[in-house]
Amino acid sequence: MTSGKTLFICRECGYEAYKWMGRCPSCRGWQTFQEERVLKKAPRGAFSLEGGGELQLLGEIVPLEKERFLTGIGEFDRVLGGGAVAGSTILVGGDPGIGKSTLLLQVALRLADSGNKVIYVTGEESLQQVKMRAARLCPGRKGPLLVLAETEYKAIEKQILQKMPHLVILDSIQTIMKSELGTVPGSVVQVREVTASLVQMAKGCQFTFFIVGHVTKEGTIAGPRLLEHMVDCVLYLEGERYQNFRILRGIKNRFGSTNEIGIFTMESRGLTEVDNPSALFLEQRPRDTAGSVVVPFMEGTRPLLVEIQALVTPSYYGGNPRRVFTGLDYNRVALIIAVLEKRLGLQLYNGDIFANAVGGVKVTEPAADLGVALSISSSFRDRPVLPNTLAIGEIGLTGEVRPVSRLEERLREGIKMGFRRCLVPNGNLSSSFEDNIGDLGGNIEISGVSTVAEALDLVLG
Ligand SMILES: Nc1ncnc2c1ncn2[C@@H]1O[C@H](COP(=O)(O)OP(=O)(O)O)[C@@H](O)[C@H]1O
Numbered sequence: 210m211t212s213g214k215t216l217f218i219c220r221e222c223g224y225e226a227y228k229w230m231g232r233c234p235s236c237r238g239w240q241t242f243q244e245e246r247v248l249k250k251a252p253r254g255a256f257s258l259e260g261g262g263e264l265q266l267l268g269e270i271v272p273l274e275k276e277r278f279l280t281g282i283g284e285f286d287r288v289l290g291g292g293a294v295a296g297s298t299i300l301v302g303g304d305p306g307i308g309k310s311t312l313l314l315q316v317a318l319r320l321a322d323s324g325n326k327v328i329y330v331t332g333e334e335s336l337q338q339v340k341m342r343a344a345r346l347c348p349g350r351k352g353p354l355l356v357l358a359e360t361e362y363k364a365i366e367k368q369i370l371q372k373m374p375h376l377v378i379l380d381s382i383q384t385i386m387k388s389e390l391g392t393v394p395g396s397v398v399q400v401r402e403v404t405a406s407l408v409q410m411a412k413g414c415q416f417t418f419f420i421v422g423h424v425t426k427e428g429t430i431a432g433p434r435l436l437e438h439m440v441d442c443v444l445y446l447e448g449e450r451y452q453n454f455r456i457l458r459g460i461k462n463r464f465g466s467t468n469e470i471g472i473f474t475m476e477s478r479g480l481t482e483v484d485n486p487s488a489l490f491l492e493q494r495p496r497d498t499a500g501s502v503v504v505p506f507m508e509g510t511r512p513l514l515v516e517i518q519a520l521v522t523p524s525y526y527g528g529n530p531r532r533v534f535t536g537l538d539y540n541r542v543a544l545i546i547a548v549l550e551k552r553l554g555l556q557l558y559n560g561d562i563f564a565n566a567v568g569g570v571k572v573t574e575p576a577a578d579l580g581v582a583l584s585i586s587s588s589f590r591d592r593p594v595l596p597n598t599l600a601i602g603e604i605g606l607t608g609e610v611r612p613v614s615r616l617e618e619r620l621r622e623g624i625k626m627g628f629r630r631c632l633v634p635n636g637n638l639s640s641s642f643e644d645n646i647g648d649l650g651g652n653i654e655i656s657g658v659s660t661v662a663e664a665l666d667l668v669l670g
Pocket residue numbers: 303304305306307308309310311312345475476477478
């Protein structure tokens with residue numbers, strides 16, 4: 210009986226070594242190696258890419274209009290770039306308990322209802338648990354959904370090849386194993402081999418394949434990082450555990466843009482699309498409080514309003530003052546703080562500064578700079594900005610406010626949400642812009658600014 214060999218495998222990139230290393234020579238990650246006993250490599254299936262294996266002239270390849278499934282969940286389809294492509298593999302990652310199974314069971318039920326053959330493979334929950342959840346999510350649904358409670362790869366493969374479904378959902382990849390590999394489910398080797406085989410099968414049989422992957426902090430389970438390279442599309446479901454909204458974010462997409470996000474709330478009926486995300490993000494906004502400014506930012510093609518909060522307090526503890534930024538780009542906020550120090554003389558160097566994009570969104574767009582600068586200055590001076598005021602503009606190192614893209618859409622979103630005043634970069638105020646926003650006239654007062662100093666004078670007085 211062969212005892213197999215022991216290998217050290219990088220969780221992040223799958224690099225294999227015979228001895229443990231502190232740093233991976235391939236992806237340069239620290240402490241990413243874990244020890245696994247490997248019996249042998251599993252043979253992969255004989256599926257090949259469509260038309261693969263033969264040389265072809267590029268000019269003679271007929272472009273295939275990829276068939277797409279619309280799931281009917283608008284926010285989900287948007288993130289996928291207009292539905293899921295047949296034959297593609299989509300990884301849905303996220304923390305345990307965030308709602309991945311819920312979302313994908315909703316997708317499965319919807320697509321089964323609209324006449325697709327769907328197999329939902331559960332390696333975590335029993336058939337009864339899936340049944341109960343389905344009854345809660347979609348009471349009274351009709352379409353037949355095939356459910357398989359199984360963790361052995363071969364058994365799953367057999368069912369798929371027998372049924373030839375349009376859609377397969379695997380929940381989760383960390384529970385499925387090829388027993389001939391001899392390692393535990395969730396190990397790097399298992400996750401990699403099982404995924405590789407299933408991705409090939411999805412291409413060969415042209416079914417759309419959703420994989421659920423848990424993200425964990427410890428090293429025992431192979432994180433979906435490794436999987437990201439193997440699949441066509443990577444989505445992350447994110448959110449604060451104790452708040453009920455969830456953001457579905459595209460990280461990688463071979464068939465569409467990755468800028469889109471979908472916004473949901475977690476209800477007892479499952480993940481529910483949010484019609485007006487700006488309203489949700491601004492729901493609990495304090496009025497007339499120092500340190501709070503609302504900015505319109507672009508998430509993909511959609512303008513959203515979000516509140517930026519800042520708190521500047523004296524740093525009593527000596528040493529380095531604290532700089533804690535959530536949902537904002539650290540380097541951009543650091544730059545803005547430096548500009549406020551140097552160009553406007555705000556003495557921020559001995560203050561702790563906390564800044565936050567409220568609601569769990571990530572606002573990394575430079576167009577939010579002016580809002581960040583105003584919220585920090587407002588907290589520092591302990592004076593609220595004028596009510597119902599938005600701020601838009603990128604800040605440069607000399608304290609200048611630079612033009613931004615898509616100003617018109619941002620303004621329209623602001624007006625929709627009841628804002629009456631907006632600071633915009635002077636550079637955006639061309640005559641063609643004035644023409645474009647002609648119909649907005651009277652709804653919002655637009656003040657052009659060229660520098661941060663001007664902006665502060667206007668709204669902080
Ligand atoms: N009966 C229920 N009513 C409302 N929400 C529920 C109910 N049961 C579970 N949930 C929500 O679903 C979440 C679990 O979602 P799930 O899809 O299982 O997450 P994941 O698959 O990402 O681990 C729970 O954290 C809870 O918020």
